[in-house]
Amino acid sequence: MSSTYFDRNVDVLIDVQFGDCGKGKISKALIEQNQYHFVNKWNGGPNAGHAVWIGDKKFTAHHLTSGIYDPNAIILIGRGCVVDPGKFLDEVEHFSKHFNLDGRVFIHPATHVIGWFHKNEERDESKIGTTRTGVGPAMSAKYRRTGRRAEDVPELSEFVVDFDSWFGVRNRTMLMEGSQGWWLDIDHGFYPYVTSSHMHPAHAFTSFGIPLSGLRTIYGVGKVYETYVGAQKGMLGSIEHHEEHAIRELGQEYGETTGRPRDIGYLNMERLIEAVNRTGVDVLYLNKMDVLEELGMFNFWYDANELRYFDTVEEFQEEIRSILDNFSTVKEVIFSGNKHGI
Numbered sequence: 001m002s003s004t005y006f007d008r009n010v011d012v013l014i015d016v017q018f019g020d021c022g023k024g025k026i027s028k029a030l031i032e033q034n035q036y037h038f039v040n041k042w043n044g045g046p047n048a049g050h051a052v053w054i055g056d057k058k059f060t061a062h063h064l065t066s067g068i069y070d071p072n073a074i075i076l077i078g079r080g081c082v083v084d085p086g087k088f089l090d091e092v093e094h095f096s097k098h099f100n101l102d103g104r105v106f107i108h109p110a111t112h113v114i115g116w117f118h119k120n121e122e123r124d125e126s127k128i129g130t131t132r133t134g135v136g137p138a139m140s141a142k143y144r145r146t147g148r149r150a151e152d153v154p155e156l157s158e159f160v161v162d163f164d165s166w167f168g169v170r171n172r173t174m175l176m177e178g179s180q181g182w183w184l185d186i187d188h189g190f191y192p193y194v195t196s197s198h199m200h201p202a203h204a205f206t207s208f209g210i211p212l213s214g215l216r217t218i219y220g221v222g223k224v225y226e227t228y229v230g231a232q233k234g235m236l237g238s239i240e241h242h243e244e245h246a247i248r249e250l251g252q253e254y255g256e257t258t259g260r261p262r263d264i265g266y267l268n269m270e271r272l273i274e275a276v277n278r279t280g281v282d283v284l285y286l287n288k289m290d291v292l293e294e295l296g297m298f299n300f301w302y303d304a305n306e307l308r309y310f311d312t313v314e315e316f317q318e319e320i321r322s323i324l325d326n327f328s329t330v331k332e333v334i335f336s337g338n339k340h341g342i
Protein backbone atom coordinates (compact mmCIF):
# COMPACT_ATOMS: atom_id res chain seq x y z
CA MET A 1 0.00 0.00 0.00
CA SER A 2 1.22 3.46 -0.82
CA SER A 3 1.00 5.81 2.10
CA THR A 4 0.46 8.77 -0.18
CA TYR A 5 -2.95 8.44 -1.71
CA PHE A 6 -3.00 11.92 -3.15
CA ASP A 7 -0.22 14.24 -4.21
CA ARG A 8 -0.75 17.96 -4.21
CA ASN A 9 -1.79 17.89 -7.81
CA VAL A 10 -5.05 19.82 -8.02
CA ASP A 11 -5.16 23.42 -9.26
CA VAL A 12 -8.41 25.34 -9.14
CA LEU A 13 -9.36 28.25 -11.37
CA ILE A 14 -12.16 30.57 -10.29
CA ASP A 15 -13.65 33.87 -11.37
CA VAL A 16 -13.52 36.45 -8.58
CA GLN A 17 -16.13 38.82 -10.02
CA PHE A 18 -19.44 38.19 -11.83
CA GLY A 19 -18.29 35.73 -14.47
CA ASP A 20 -17.06 36.59 -17.97
CA CYS A 21 -13.54 37.52 -16.89
CA GLY A 22 -11.80 35.27 -19.40
CA LYS A 23 -11.41 31.96 -17.58
CA GLY A 24 -11.41 30.05 -20.87
CA LYS A 25 -8.35 31.89 -22.11
CA ILE A 26 -6.47 31.75 -18.80
CA SER A 27 -7.32 28.08 -18.47
CA LYS A 28 -5.88 27.44 -21.93
CA ALA A 29 -2.67 29.26 -20.95
CA LEU A 30 -2.38 27.29 -17.69
CA ILE A 31 -2.91 24.04 -19.58
CA GLU A 32 -0.10 24.94 -22.00
CA GLN A 33 2.15 25.68 -19.01
CA ASN A 34 1.27 22.69 -16.85
CA GLN A 35 0.13 19.91 -19.20
CA TYR A 36 -2.62 18.65 -16.90
CA HIS A 37 -3.93 15.10 -17.30
CA PHE A 38 -7.45 16.26 -16.50
CA VAL A 39 -9.15 19.59 -17.10
CA ASN A 40 -12.45 19.32 -15.27
CA LYS A 41 -15.71 21.22 -15.05
CA TRP A 42 -17.05 21.21 -11.50
CA ASN A 43 -19.94 23.68 -11.40
CA GLY A 44 -22.51 25.33 -13.64
CA GLY A 45 -23.86 24.04 -16.92
CA PRO A 46 -24.93 25.48 -20.27
CA ASN A 47 -25.37 28.90 -18.62
CA ALA A 48 -21.57 29.24 -18.82
CA GLY A 49 -19.76 30.41 -21.93
CA HIS A 50 -15.98 30.28 -22.15
CA ALA A 51 -14.68 32.04 -25.22
CA VAL A 52 -11.23 31.38 -26.63
CA TRP A 53 -9.67 32.86 -29.76
CA ILE A 54 -7.48 30.59 -31.85
CA GLY A 55 -6.00 32.66 -34.63
CA ASP A 56 -8.97 34.63 -35.93
CA LYS A 57 -11.52 32.00 -34.99
CA LYS A 58 -13.55 32.26 -31.82
CA PHE A 59 -14.66 29.13 -29.98
CA THR A 60 -17.17 29.17 -27.13
CA ALA A 61 -17.44 26.20 -24.79
CA HIS A 62 -20.46 25.78 -22.50
CA HIS A 63 -20.23 22.26 -21.10
CA LEU A 64 -16.65 21.57 -22.05
CA THR A 65 -13.45 23.08 -20.67
CA SER A 66 -10.35 24.49 -22.34
CA GLY A 67 -9.03 20.92 -22.15
CA ILE A 68 -10.48 20.79 -25.70
CA TYR A 69 -7.42 22.60 -27.03
CA ASP A 70 -4.84 20.17 -25.61
CA PRO A 71 -4.98 16.84 -27.48
CA ASN A 72 -3.68 14.97 -24.42
CA ALA A 73 -6.05 16.39 -21.83
CA ILE A 74 -9.07 14.52 -20.57
CA ILE A 75 -12.21 16.51 -19.74
CA LEU A 76 -14.32 15.31 -16.84
CA ILE A 77 -17.70 16.77 -15.93
CA GLY A 78 -18.39 16.40 -12.20
CA ARG A 79 -21.46 15.95 -10.05
CA GLY A 80 -21.69 19.65 -9.20
CA CYS A 81 -22.65 20.44 -12.81
CA VAL A 82 -25.88 20.10 -14.72
CA VAL A 83 -25.84 18.94 -18.34
CA ASP A 84 -28.28 19.69 -21.14
CA PRO A 85 -28.00 16.45 -23.15
CA GLY A 86 -28.96 17.92 -26.54
CA LYS A 87 -26.71 20.94 -26.20
CA PHE A 88 -23.87 18.81 -24.86
CA LEU A 89 -24.01 16.45 -27.85
CA ASP A 90 -24.16 19.40 -30.28
CA GLU A 91 -21.19 20.98 -28.58
CA VAL A 92 -19.11 17.81 -28.78
CA GLU A 93 -20.04 17.45 -32.43
CA HIS A 94 -19.17 21.07 -33.17
CA PHE A 95 -15.78 20.92 -31.49
CA SER A 96 -15.02 17.52 -33.03
CA LYS A 97 -14.89 19.19 -36.43
CA HIS A 98 -11.81 21.08 -35.27
CA PHE A 99 -10.30 19.00 -32.46
CA ASN A 100 -10.07 15.27 -31.80
CA LEU A 101 -12.25 14.62 -28.76
CA ASP A 102 -12.42 10.83 -29.09
CA GLY A 103 -12.15 9.21 -25.67
CA ARG A 104 -11.44 12.57 -24.02
CA VAL A 105 -14.81 13.70 -22.62
CA PHE A 106 -16.64 12.01 -19.75
CA ILE A 107 -19.61 12.81 -17.53
CA HIS A 108 -20.02 11.39 -14.04
CA PRO A 109 -23.10 9.13 -13.82
CA ALA A 110 -24.45 11.12 -10.85
CA THR A 111 -24.46 14.43 -12.74
CA HIS A 112 -27.98 15.82 -13.12
CA VAL A 113 -29.46 16.68 -16.48
CA ILE A 114 -31.71 19.48 -17.69
CA GLY A 115 -35.06 18.44 -19.18
CA TRP A 116 -37.14 20.41 -21.72
CA PHE A 117 -39.64 21.16 -18.94
CA HIS A 118 -36.86 22.83 -16.95
CA LYS A 119 -36.15 25.15 -19.85
CA ASN A 120 -39.87 25.81 -20.29
CA GLU A 121 -40.08 26.88 -16.68
CA GLU A 122 -37.69 29.74 -17.43
CA ARG A 123 -38.96 30.59 -20.88
CA ASP A 124 -41.48 33.31 -20.19
CA GLU A 125 -40.39 34.98 -17.08
CA SER A 126 -37.18 35.31 -15.22
CA LYS A 127 -37.30 37.92 -12.49
CA ILE A 128 -33.59 37.73 -11.88
CA GLY A 129 -32.55 37.69 -15.55
CA THR A 130 -31.22 34.15 -15.88
CA THR A 131 -29.66 32.75 -19.04
CA ARG A 132 -32.88 30.70 -19.47
CA THR A 133 -30.94 27.51 -19.99
CA GLY A 134 -32.87 25.58 -17.33
CA VAL A 135 -30.01 25.42 -14.84
CA GLY A 136 -32.00 26.71 -11.84
CA PRO A 137 -34.99 24.38 -12.32
CA ALA A 138 -32.68 21.36 -12.86
CA MET A 139 -30.73 22.20 -9.71
CA SER A 140 -34.02 22.59 -7.82
CA ALA A 141 -35.10 19.14 -8.99
CA LYS A 142 -31.76 17.72 -7.84
CA TYR A 143 -32.26 19.02 -4.31
CA ARG A 144 -35.95 18.11 -4.32
CA ARG A 145 -34.72 14.62 -5.23
CA THR A 146 -36.90 14.39 -8.27
CA GLY A 147 -34.13 14.96 -10.80
CA ARG A 148 -32.78 12.75 -13.54
CA ARG A 149 -29.11 11.84 -13.69
CA ALA A 150 -26.76 11.29 -16.62
CA GLU A 151 -26.67 7.53 -15.94
CA ASP A 152 -30.37 7.37 -16.89
CA VAL A 153 -30.03 9.15 -20.22
CA PRO A 154 -29.40 6.68 -23.07
CA GLU A 155 -28.21 9.41 -25.50
CA LEU A 156 -25.33 10.18 -23.16
CA SER A 157 -24.26 6.57 -22.54
CA GLU A 158 -21.13 6.87 -24.67
CA PHE A 159 -19.85 9.62 -22.34
CA VAL A 160 -21.07 8.48 -18.95
CA VAL A 161 -18.31 6.76 -17.01
CA ASP A 162 -17.68 6.28 -13.31
CA PHE A 163 -14.21 7.80 -13.31
CA ASP A 164 -13.71 7.99 -9.53
CA SER A 165 -10.97 5.35 -9.58
CA TRP A 166 -8.91 7.41 -12.04
CA PHE A 167 -7.80 9.76 -9.28
CA GLY A 168 -5.30 9.09 -6.57
CA VAL A 169 -2.69 7.93 -9.05
CA ARG A 170 0.68 9.57 -8.48
CA ASN A 171 1.62 12.48 -10.70
CA ARG A 172 -1.78 12.81 -12.30
CA THR A 173 -2.41 16.53 -12.29
CA MET A 174 -5.68 18.28 -12.78
CA LEU A 175 -7.07 21.71 -13.34
CA MET A 176 -10.52 22.38 -11.95
CA GLU A 177 -11.97 25.00 -14.27
CA GLY A 178 -14.73 26.98 -12.56
CA SER A 179 -17.77 28.53 -14.19
CA GLN A 180 -19.55 31.83 -13.42
CA GLY A 181 -18.05 34.01 -10.69
CA TRP A 182 -17.78 34.45 -6.93
CA TRP A 183 -20.52 37.09 -6.67
CA LEU A 184 -22.97 34.80 -8.49
CA ASP A 185 -22.52 32.09 -5.83
CA ILE A 186 -25.83 30.78 -4.46
CA ASP A 187 -24.72 31.40 -0.85
CA HIS A 188 -22.23 34.25 -1.15
CA GLY A 189 -23.62 36.35 -3.97
CA PHE A 190 -26.36 38.98 -4.07
CA TYR A 191 -29.28 36.59 -3.60
CA PRO A 192 -31.59 36.19 -5.47
CA TYR A 193 -29.45 37.66 -8.29
CA VAL A 194 -27.22 34.60 -8.30
CA THR A 195 -26.87 31.32 -10.13
CA SER A 196 -27.75 27.90 -8.71
CA SER A 197 -24.31 26.53 -7.95
CA HIS A 198 -21.32 27.04 -5.73
CA MET A 199 -18.15 28.93 -6.64
CA HIS A 200 -15.91 28.26 -3.70
CA PRO A 201 -12.84 26.15 -4.66
CA ALA A 202 -13.86 23.60 -2.00
CA HIS A 203 -16.73 22.65 -4.27
CA ALA A 204 -14.32 21.54 -6.97
CA PHE A 205 -13.34 18.83 -4.49
CA THR A 206 -16.86 17.88 -3.46
CA SER A 207 -17.91 17.76 -7.10
CA PHE A 208 -15.38 14.98 -7.69
CA GLY A 209 -15.26 13.44 -4.23
CA ILE A 210 -11.55 13.96 -3.68
CA PRO A 211 -9.69 15.11 -0.57
CA LEU A 212 -8.86 18.76 0.03
CA SER A 213 -5.28 17.70 0.77
CA GLY A 214 -4.80 17.47 -3.01
CA LEU A 215 -4.96 21.26 -3.39
CA ARG A 216 -1.92 22.91 -4.97
CA THR A 217 -2.66 26.38 -6.34
CA ILE A 218 -5.77 28.54 -6.56
CA TYR A 219 -5.84 30.78 -9.60
CA GLY A 220 -8.27 33.69 -9.69
CA VAL A 221 -9.41 35.61 -12.73
CA GLY A 222 -10.91 39.08 -12.69
CA LYS A 223 -10.90 42.08 -14.98
CA VAL A 224 -9.51 45.58 -14.50
CA TYR A 225 -13.12 46.72 -14.57
CA GLU A 226 -16.31 44.87 -13.60
CA THR A 227 -19.19 43.54 -15.65
CA TYR A 228 -22.50 41.99 -14.65
CA VAL A 229 -25.38 40.58 -16.63
CA GLY A 230 -28.74 40.02 -15.00
CA ALA A 231 -31.78 41.90 -13.74
CA GLN A 232 -30.30 43.72 -10.76
CA LYS A 233 -29.69 47.37 -11.64
CA GLY A 234 -26.95 49.47 -10.08
CA MET A 235 -25.02 46.42 -8.92
CA LEU A 236 -21.67 47.88 -9.99
CA GLY A 237 -21.93 51.49 -8.78
CA SER A 238 -22.13 54.65 -10.85
CA ILE A 239 -20.18 55.21 -14.04
CA GLU A 240 -20.29 57.89 -16.74
CA HIS A 241 -22.49 56.73 -19.58
CA HIS A 242 -19.88 57.41 -22.28
CA GLU A 243 -17.26 55.47 -20.32
CA GLU A 244 -19.55 52.50 -19.88
CA HIS A 245 -20.27 52.58 -23.59
CA ALA A 246 -16.60 52.86 -24.55
CA ILE A 247 -15.57 49.91 -22.38
CA ARG A 248 -18.47 47.75 -23.56
CA GLU A 249 -17.66 48.29 -27.22
CA LEU A 250 -13.89 48.02 -27.00
CA GLY A 251 -14.04 45.09 -24.59
CA GLN A 252 -16.88 43.45 -26.52
CA GLU A 253 -18.83 43.00 -23.31
CA TYR A 254 -21.80 40.99 -24.50
CA GLY A 255 -22.91 37.65 -23.01
CA GLU A 256 -21.42 34.54 -24.68
CA THR A 257 -24.53 32.50 -23.97
CA THR A 258 -27.28 35.08 -24.43
CA GLY A 259 -25.70 37.98 -26.36
CA ARG A 260 -27.04 40.43 -23.74
CA PRO A 261 -25.03 43.67 -23.23
CA ARG A 262 -23.19 43.49 -19.92
CA ASP A 263 -23.43 46.29 -17.33
CA ILE A 264 -20.05 47.90 -16.75
CA GLY A 265 -18.46 49.31 -13.59
CA TYR A 266 -15.03 50.40 -12.45
CA LEU A 267 -12.92 47.83 -10.64
CA ASN A 268 -14.11 47.53 -7.05
CA MET A 269 -11.10 46.82 -4.81
CA GLU A 270 -13.11 46.18 -1.68
CA ARG A 271 -15.12 43.51 -3.44
CA LEU A 272 -12.02 42.06 -5.09
CA ILE A 273 -10.22 41.72 -1.76
CA GLU A 274 -13.23 40.07 -0.17
CA ALA A 275 -13.53 37.58 -3.03
CA VAL A 276 -9.86 36.58 -3.09
CA ASN A 277 -9.65 36.32 0.68
CA ARG A 278 -12.73 34.18 1.06
CA THR A 279 -11.58 31.80 -1.64
CA GLY A 280 -7.83 31.92 -0.94
CA VAL A 281 -6.57 32.97 -4.36
CA ASP A 282 -2.77 32.57 -4.73
CA VAL A 283 -2.27 33.89 -8.24
CA LEU A 284 -4.57 36.54 -9.65
CA TYR A 285 -4.99 37.38 -13.33
CA LEU A 286 -6.57 40.75 -14.07
CA ASN A 287 -7.75 40.69 -17.64
CA LYS A 288 -8.64 43.30 -20.25
CA MET A 289 -5.76 45.59 -19.32
CA ASP A 290 -5.46 46.41 -23.02
CA VAL A 291 -8.98 47.90 -23.04
CA LEU A 292 -8.22 50.46 -20.32
CA GLU A 293 -4.82 51.19 -21.85
CA GLU A 294 -6.39 51.99 -25.17
CA LEU A 295 -8.92 54.27 -23.47
CA GLY A 296 -6.28 55.79 -21.20
CA MET A 297 -8.72 55.44 -18.33
CA PHE A 298 -7.29 54.16 -15.07
CA ASN A 299 -9.44 54.20 -11.96
CA PHE A 300 -10.93 51.95 -9.33
CA TRP A 301 -13.28 52.11 -6.37
CA TYR A 302 -11.10 51.92 -3.28
CA ASP A 303 -14.30 51.62 -1.28
CA ALA A 304 -17.90 52.50 -2.07
CA ASN A 305 -17.25 56.21 -1.50
CA GLU A 306 -13.84 56.72 -2.99
CA LEU A 307 -13.04 56.54 -6.67
CA ARG A 308 -9.30 56.78 -7.24
CA TYR A 309 -7.87 58.09 -10.51
CA PHE A 310 -4.43 57.37 -11.97
CA ASP A 311 -2.54 59.06 -14.79
CA THR A 312 -0.60 56.07 -16.02
CA VAL A 313 -1.05 52.35 -16.31
CA GLU A 314 2.09 51.85 -14.19
CA GLU A 315 0.68 53.81 -11.24
CA PHE A 316 -2.65 52.01 -11.57
CA GLN A 317 -1.01 48.58 -11.54
CA GLU A 318 1.41 49.43 -8.76
CA GLU A 319 -1.39 50.61 -6.48
CA ILE A 320 -3.47 47.49 -7.13
CA ARG A 321 -0.45 45.28 -6.43
CA SER A 322 0.36 47.12 -3.24
CA ILE A 323 -3.21 46.95 -1.90
CA LEU A 324 -3.45 43.23 -2.65
CA ASP A 325 -0.03 42.66 -1.16
CA ASN A 326 -1.06 44.32 2.08
CA PHE A 327 -4.59 43.06 2.45
CA SER A 328 -5.01 39.76 0.64
CA THR A 329 -3.91 36.15 0.18
CA VAL A 330 -2.71 36.91 -3.35
CA LYS A 331 1.02 36.26 -3.91
CA GLU A 332 1.22 37.23 -7.55
CA VAL A 333 -0.82 39.58 -9.74
CA ILE A 334 -0.65 39.24 -13.52
CA PHE A 335 -2.20 41.93 -15.69
CA SER A 336 -3.37 40.36 -18.90
CA GLY A 337 -5.13 41.30 -22.08
CA ASN A 338 -4.92 40.49 -25.73
CA LYS A 339 -1.91 42.73 -26.23
CA HIS A 340 -0.19 41.04 -23.32
CA GLY A 341 -0.14 37.60 -24.92
CA ILE A 342 -2.74 36.14 -22.58
Ligand code: IMP
Nearest residue numbers: 019047048049129130131194195229230
Ligand atom coordinates in the same frame (compact mmCIF):
# COMPACT_ATOMS: atom_id res chain seq x y z
P1 IMP B 1 -28.67 31.25 -14.44
O1 IMP B 1 -27.35 30.71 -14.07
O2 IMP B 1 -29.00 31.05 -15.90
O3 IMP B 1 -29.76 30.75 -13.53
O4 IMP B 1 -28.62 32.85 -14.23
C1 IMP B 1 -28.52 33.46 -12.95
C2 IMP B 1 -27.66 34.72 -13.01
O5 IMP B 1 -26.31 34.33 -13.25
C3 IMP B 1 -28.01 35.71 -14.13
O6 IMP B 1 -27.70 37.01 -13.67
C4 IMP B 1 -27.04 35.30 -15.24
O7 IMP B 1 -26.81 36.36 -16.14
C5 IMP B 1 -25.82 34.97 -14.42
N1 IMP B 1 -24.92 34.01 -15.11
C6 IMP B 1 -25.07 32.67 -15.21
N2 IMP B 1 -24.04 32.12 -15.86
C7 IMP B 1 -23.20 33.12 -16.17
C8 IMP B 1 -21.93 33.18 -16.81
O8 IMP B 1 -21.34 32.17 -17.25
N3 IMP B 1 -21.37 34.42 -16.93
C9 IMP B 1 -21.97 35.53 -16.44
N4 IMP B 1 -23.15 35.54 -15.82
C10 IMP B 1 -23.75 34.33 -15.67
Ligand code: MG
Nearest residue numbers: 020049050256
Ligand atom coordinates in the same frame (compact mmCIF):
# COMPACT_ATOMS: atom_id res chain seq x y z
MG1 MG C 1 -18.80 33.68 -19.92
